[in-house]
Every structure is written in structure tokens, then in C-alpha cells.
Amino acid sequence: MAQSSAHKALELYLKGLLGHSVLDDDDRAAIRSLPSTKLQLDATRNLSAAGDRPANVGLVVDGLIGRCRKAKDGVRQIVSLHLPGDMVNLSSLMLAEAPHPLVAMTRTTIAQIPHRALRDLAVQSSAIAAALLRDCLIDASIVTQWLFNIGRRNARIRVAHFFCEIACRAHAKGMTQGATFLLPMTQEQLGETLGLTPVHVNRTLRQLREEKLLTVSRGFVTIGDWDGLTIAGEFDSAYLHLPRSGDGPLANLCTREASPAAPAHLN
Amino acid sequence: MAQSSAHKALELYLKGLLGHSVLDDDDRAAIRSLPSTKLQLDATRNLSAAGDRPANVGLVVDGLIGRCRKAKDGVRQIVSLHLPGDMVNLSSLMLAEAPHPLVAMTRTTIAQIPHRALRDLAVQSSAIAAALLRDCLIDASIVTQWLFNIGRRNARIRVAHFFCEIACRAHAKGMTQGATFLLPMTQEQLGETLGLTPVHVNRTLRQLREEKLLTVSRGFVTIGDWDGLTIAGEFDSAYLHLPRSGDGPLANLCTREASPAAPAHLN
DNA sequence: CGAAATTTTGAGTCTTATCAACGCCAGTGG
DNA sequence: CCACTGGCGTTGATAAGACTCAAAATTTCG
Numbered sequence: 024m025a026q027s028s029a030h031k032a033l034e035l036y037l038k039g040l041l042g043h044s045v046l047d048d049d050d051r052a053a054i055r056s057l058p059s060t061k062l063q064l065d066a067t068r069n070l071s072a073a074g075d076r077p078a079n080v081g082l083v084v085d086g087l088i089g090r091c092r093k094a095k096d097g098v099r100q101i102v103s104l105h106l107p108g109d110m111v112n113l114s115s116l117m118l119a120e121a122p123h124p125l126v127a128m129t130r131t132t133i134a135q136i137p138h139r140a141l142r143d144l145a146v147q148s149s150a151i152a153a154a155l156l157r158d159c160l161i162d163a164s165i166v167t168q169w170l171f172n173i174g175r176r177n178a179r180i181r182v183a184h185f186f187c188e189i190a191c192r193a194h195a196k197g198m199t200q201g202a203t204f205l206l207p208m209t210q211e212q213l214g215e216t217l218g219l220t221p222v223h224v225n226r227t228l229r230q231l232r233e234e235k236l237l238t239v240s241r242g243f244v245t246i247g248d249w250d251g252l253t254i255a256g257e258f259d260s261a262y263l264h265l266p267r268s269g270d271g272p273l274a275n276l277c278t279r280e281a282s283p284a285a286p287a288h289l290n
Numbered sequence: 291m292a293q294s295s296a297h298k299a300l301e302l303y304l305k306g307l308l309g310h311s312v313l314d315d316d317d318r319a320a321i322r323s324l325p326s327t328k329l330q331l332d333a334t335r336n337l338s339a340a341g342d343r344p345a346n347v348g349l350v351v352d353g354l355i356g357r358c359r360k361a362k363d364g365v366r367q368i369v370s371l372h373l374p375g376d377m378v379n380l381s382s383l384m385l386a387e388a389p390h391p392l393v394a395m396t397r398t399t400i401a402q403i404p405h406r407a408l409r410d411l412a413v414q415s416s417a418i419a420a421a422l423l424r425d426c427l428i429d430a431s432i433v434t435q436w437l438f439n440i441g442r443r444n445a446r447i448r449v450a451h452f453f454c455e456i457a458c459r460a461h462a463k464g465m466t467q468g469a470t471f472l473l474p475m476t477q478e479q480l481g482e483t484l485g486l487t488p489v490h491v492n493r494t495l496r497q498l499r500e501e502k503l504l505t506v507s508r509g510f511v512t513i514g515d516w517d518g519l520t521i522a523g524e525f526d527s528a529y530l531h532l533p534r535s536g537d538g539p540l541a542n543l544c545t546r547e548a549s550p551a552a553p554a555h556l557n
Numbered sequence: 558c559g560a561a562a563t564t565t566t567g568a569g570t571c572t573t574a575t576c577a578a579c580g581c582c583a584g585t586g587g
Numbered sequence: 588c589c590a591c592t593g594g595c596g597t598t599g600a601t602a603a604g605a606c607t608c609a610a611a612a613t614t615t616c617g
Contacts (some may be wrong), residue, residue: 041387092438094524100441102434117420118310118427120531122435149413153384156423160385162428167369167390170437171359174367174485193608209563218441220606225565241614257361264387444572476595492597502581508582 029059029134032084035108035196042195042266043161044154053144053151059134063248064127065087077122079135081111086131087207090123091215101126101216102166103190114159116141127205129242161264168262172217176257178227181217183256186237186244188263195265202249207242231255296326299351302375309462309533310428311421320411320418331355331394339417344389345348346402347440348378353398354474357484368393368483369433371456381426381459383408396509397473412445435529440485443493443524448484450523453504455530462532469516474509489502498522507515 040046046054061081081088088111089101102123102254115122117184145152165188166186167252173179193204210228211221231237236252238245247254307313313321326349341470355378356368365440369390372378382389383405412419427535432455439448460471477495486494498504503519505512513519 043308065315092434094442098442100296100438102437114430117423118431118531120431120528146416151377153448158385159427160381160587161429163381163426163433164385164387166430166433167359170433170440171361175361175365175438190344210565211563219600221564221605222566226605261387264385477597478595488596489575489598490573494571496597 028084029061029082030055032058032082032134035061036082036095036110039108039195040154043264044150046148046150050148050151050154053148057136058140059136062133062135064125064131064133070233077112077115077136080113080132080138080141081105081114081125081135081275083107083109083111083130084134088126088133089126089128089212090215091126092123092231095161099126099215100218101212102169103162104216106126106189106196106198110158113155115161116145116155117159126212128209128212131186141208149281157264164262164264178217178219178223179230179255181219181256182213182224182227182251183215183231183236184258185213185256186246187253187256187258187260189212190244190249191260191263191265195263202246204244205242206239206244295351295399296328297322298376299338299349299401300324300326303349303377305461306375309323310424310531311417312538313415313417313421314440316347317415317418320415324403324411325407329400329402331392331398331400342388342520345405347380347383347405347408348392348400350376350402351399354395355398355400356393356395356479356483359390362544366393366482367485368479369432369436370429371395371483373456373459373463373465377425380422380429381522383412384426387403391481395476395479396484431531432436432531433444445484445486445490446497447524448486448502448517448520449480449491449494449496452480452484453513454520454523454525454527457511458527458530462530469513471511472509473506473511480496483529519539544553 030121031172037046039053041053046206050062061084062081064086069171083105085107087107090103090111091099091101093099100126111125111133112122114120135274141155159160161217172184175183189206190204192198192201193206198204208216209221211226214221214224217224228237228239231252232239234251235247236255252258300322304313304318307321327346328351329348329492330396331353335495350372351393352374354374355372357370357372357378358366358368378392378400379389381387384518411423434456439451456473457466457471460473461467465471475483476488477491480486481491495504495506498519500504501518501522502514503522504514517524
């Protein structure tokens with residue numbers, strides 16, 4: 024199972040790249056055969072730095088991982104979240120930076136891919152280089168959206184928007200079942216992501232539940248009213264750069280405007 | 291003056307690239323001779339979108355410009371600021387995205403550089419490609435820092451941190467005179483940048499002024515106590531990826547820890 | 558089953574937002 | 588030269604949203 028999961032994650036990652044970039048058969052094969060070594064991150068749900076001067080990028084195989092920044096007093100802000108099939112710290116390939124510590128939200132396994140291997144690929148194939156770069160830029164686009172949300176929107180909009188985003192991203196990876204998907208985060212971790220206290224997250228979730236928009240229970244999110252949630256979250260998925268509806272069966276959740284026809288999968 | 295300023299801006303931009311990347315003489319010459327056309331942005335200090343599907347990137351020649359995101363109700367969040375010698379929308383080279391509207395904080399002139407020209411350069415020289423990429427990633431690093439600040443820090447820290455950052459960036463470009471530099475932003479624009487209301491910005495600035503840390507008047511910022519300001523702003527310039535102290539006379543403002551010896555230029 | 562973590566709820570406080578008014582300053586036009 | 592104007596900065600009063608502290612209820616896990 025270990026080896027096969029890393030393959031599955033690479034396949035997922037490749038699928039993501041194909042959503043915004045064109046890669047020929049050689050490129051695809053090269054990505055599929057990228058070498059990697061497994062790394063298990065703590066079941067303790069707590070902070071765990073992964074390498075101080077990373078010589079690897081991480082591919083999430085299983086679980087859920089975030090990058091975070093920490094203030095001296097220990098307060099944290101999670102600045103990005105990575106589902107299985109997402110790459111973490113890809114930018115470390117090109118920019119030597121003090122790596123943001125990683126937080127595993129739950130027991131998480133990562134396939135570490137050596138910088139060396141990815142660099143070789145990027146040199147061989149400019150299409151792969153471009154695809155990786157776009158992946159970085161999309162990450163940045165998401166951070167920008169989060170900045171907007173936290174800077175200008177109240178707790179209810181923030182929380183609703185967040186679940187819209189994760190729903191879209193999970194759906195694009197085929198990780199939703201109907202209107203439900205797994206999101207193993209505590210309310211404290213949600214707070215660290217959304218710039219809120221856990222108590223306020225709790226109250227906001229209650230409010231959204233009472234409005235029949237959304238239920239969160241035991242790490243599972245169930246969306247009760249997709250249209251309502253996108254309106255509550257003022258959500259427009261464009262910044263995620265997912266393929267348009269025409270591009271595949273998975274895309275119809277994430278049309279730019281929450282079109283009435285969209286939430287077919289939410290029944 | 292028109293033509294020469296564009297040259298000066300390119301020179302400044304090149305200097306910035308050299309802070310984190312190695313470029314040989316050919317590369318430098320190629321960048322210096324990049325073609326551009328001037329664009330004047332409004333003196334009205336208000337929103338002005340620059341091109342819907344940009345075929346250019348923008349190089350700030352003069353003035354101050356921001357990217358922003360806007361909510362339906364018109365509330366804005368400025369997600370990045372660009373001083374003269376900074377590139378705007380560089381990521382549009384590689385990622386076709388709904389361009390963030392640009393806001394000119396004051397009368398601003400931009401040298402528009404065609405995508406085509408930059409792409410050619412990047413293809414010719416992988417060193418240039420890498421340098422441009424790093425520039426994008428540094429932008430993203432700044433956005434991430436802002437996300438942290440807005441998500442987790444109160445108004446006083448945010449404001450102090452912001453002025454530390456701008457001081458460092460202006461200083462790296464040789465745009466400070468002693469402890470003073472130009473920052474032609476209204477308090478409303480500061481609020482849109484920091485996720486605060488203009489009224490609260492005003493009160494926070496007063497507080498910092500009373501603490502003798504900082505004075506803002508008529509678009510000029512004067513730092514009264516650099517060490518105090520970095521402490522108040524919990525500032526560590528690492529995320530800016532400016533050259534270290536050893537790399538040149540301009541760098542000593544921005545040592546990672548606000549070392550007692552650092553603020554030589556602030557006297 | 559019991560311990561620890563997490564979620565939920567309540568009460569009170571604080572930071573920040575909102576609303577409103579006034580003063581200052583630069584530019585304009587008589 | 589001066590009144591007028593509009594944008595911006597400043598200040599006050601009040602309200603709202605989010606935080607803090609605390610404790611109880613629930614779930615998770617050994």
C-alpha cells in the first residue's frame with residue numbers, strides 16, 4: 024500500500040497539473056516516475072517542522088498538512104493547506120527561504136521528492152517547468168485570496184468561503200462523496216487558518232448549521248446548500264484556477280458564478 | 291526625462307534581481323534594453339484597472355501602485371504594494387488570471403513591458419528565467435507575511451510592521467534620505483492595506499507618534515526609533531529576501547534581528 | 558472504563574468598526 | 588488677497604464583532 028499510495032498521489036498531482044498546463048506523454052511519464060521517500064508526520068496533530076533547509080519538496084499522500092507562521096508568543100497562522108495530491112514547499116525549489124514549519128492536521132504521510140529530481144525534469148522539459156511554476160503561482164493566488172478574506176470579511180463569510188474552497192479543491196481531486204468530504208481539522212486549527220479564535224469558529228459553525236448551509240462533524244463536512252454557501256461566502260472559484268466545467272465531469276461544482284445548475288453532486 | 295526614467299526603473303529592477311540571483315553581462319544588457327511604453331495612471335488617487343487581459347507586465351517608474359481585490363460592496367483589500375523599480379503583475383506572464391485591478395496611490399507612471407519581450411528573454415537565458423521566477427516567489431512571500439500580520443496581530447503591530455517593511459524596501463532601492471522616505475498613501479489606503487478602518491489607522495499612527503517611533507506627515511514617513519519600531523512590529527526582514535548586510539552598504543538596515551548596530555542610516 | 562482532547566455554551570471585556578462632526582490645508586477662482 | 592471648496596486628518600461617542608476566561612458536555616482513544 025505504501026508504494027502504491029505514492030503513485031496515486033503522483034497521479035493526482037499530475038491530474039492537477041493537467042488542469043492548467045499541457046504535458047505530452049513523455050512529460051507525464053517523467054512525472055509519474057519521480058522518485059520519492061515516504062515520511063510519516065505525527066499523529067499528535069501538532070506542529071512538526073520538516074527539515075530545516077529542505078532538499079526535498081513534499082507531496083501529500085494522505086492526510087492534511089499546512090504551512091504556518093508563528094509569532095514569538097506561540098500564536099500561529101496557517102498560511103496554506105495541502106490536500107493529498109498537493110505539493111508542499113514547491114517554491115523551495117527556486118527560492119532558498121527559511122522554510123515555513125509544517126503542521127500535520129492529522130496523521131499525514133508525505134512523499135519527499137528530491138529537489139534534484141524535479142530540477143532535472145524542469146531542465147529537460149520546459150512544459151514541466153512551466154507547469155510547476157503555475158502550480159506555485161496558484162498557491163500564491165490562494166494566499167492572496169485568504170489575505171482578502173481575513174482582511175475584509177467577517178467570521179461568517181470567512182468560514183463559508185473557506186469551506187467552499189476546500190469543497191472545490193477536494194472535489195477536483197475526486198475526494199468528495201456526494202455532498203460530504205473529509206476534513207480532519209480541529210476547530211482550533213480552523214481558527215488558526217481563518218484568523219479567529221476556536222470559540223468563535225465554533226459559534227460561526229453553529230450559525231451556518233442553523234442556516235442549513237453546512238454541517239461539520241467528526242472531521243466530515245457536509246454541505247447542505249451549495250448555492251446558499253457560495254452566496255454566504257461570496258465565493259468565486261476563479262482564483263483556484265481549476266478547469267472549467269467543459270473540461271471534465273469534476274468541474275461543475277466550481278463554475279465561476281454559482282450557477283443554479285452547478286451543485287449536481289450535492290444531492 | 292520620460293525615456294531616462296524608464297531606464298532608471300529598469301536599472302533599479304535589475305539591481306533588485308541581483309540581490310537574489312546571478313546574472314552575467316549578457317543577461318544584464320538584455321534586461322537593460324527591454325522595450326517599454328509609458329502609461330500614466332490617474333492623479334485622482336483612485337481605482338484604475340490597467341488592461342483586462344494584460345499582454346504586458348508593468349514596471350513602476352514613479353509613484354506607488356497596489357494590486358487589490360474588491361468585494362461586491364466596494365470594500366477593497368490592497369494585496370500588494372509596488373515601489374518604483376518593482377514589477378507589477380509579473381505572474382501574468384505565466385498564469386492567465388483575472389487580473390487584479392491596480393490602484394495608483396498617487397500619480398504613477400508605469401513602463402509597460404510586453405509579455406513577448408520578457409518571454410523571449412526567459413527562453414534565451416535560464417538565469418533570467420530563474421531571476422524572474424524568484425521575483426514572483428518573493429512577492430508571494432510578502433503576501434504570506436501580510437496574511438500572518440492581518441490574521442494574528444493587532445493594529446499597532448500591523449502598522450509598525452508595515453512601515454518597517456516599506457522602510458526596508460525603499461532603503462534597498464536607495465529611496466530613503468536619512469530616516470525619512472516618501473510614501474504617498476492616504477490613511478484610507480493604509481487601512482485598505484492593513485485590514486483596518488481609516489479612523490483606526492489614524493489612532494494607531496497617533497499612538498506610534500506619541501511613542502516616538504514614527505511620524506507620518508504629508509506623505510513622508512520619518513522613523514524616530516528603528517529598533518523600537520522593529521520590536522513594536524515584531525519585524526524580521528528575512529521574508530523580503532533582501533541581500534544580507536555583507537552584500538552592500540544598503541543592507542544594514544535590514545539585518546534579520548534588529549541588531550543594535552543596524553540603524554546607522556537613521557540618524 | 559477512564560483520561561485527555563475537543564466541542565459547546567455562558568458571561569464579561571476589549572479591540573476595532575461605525576457614525577458624525579470639526580479643523581486643517583491646498584488649490585481655485587473671483 | 589481672500590473666500591470658497593473639497594479632500595484629508597483628527598477626535599469623540601457609541602455599537603458591534605471577536606476575544607478571553609471558565610466550565611460543562613461530548614467525543615476520542617488508550
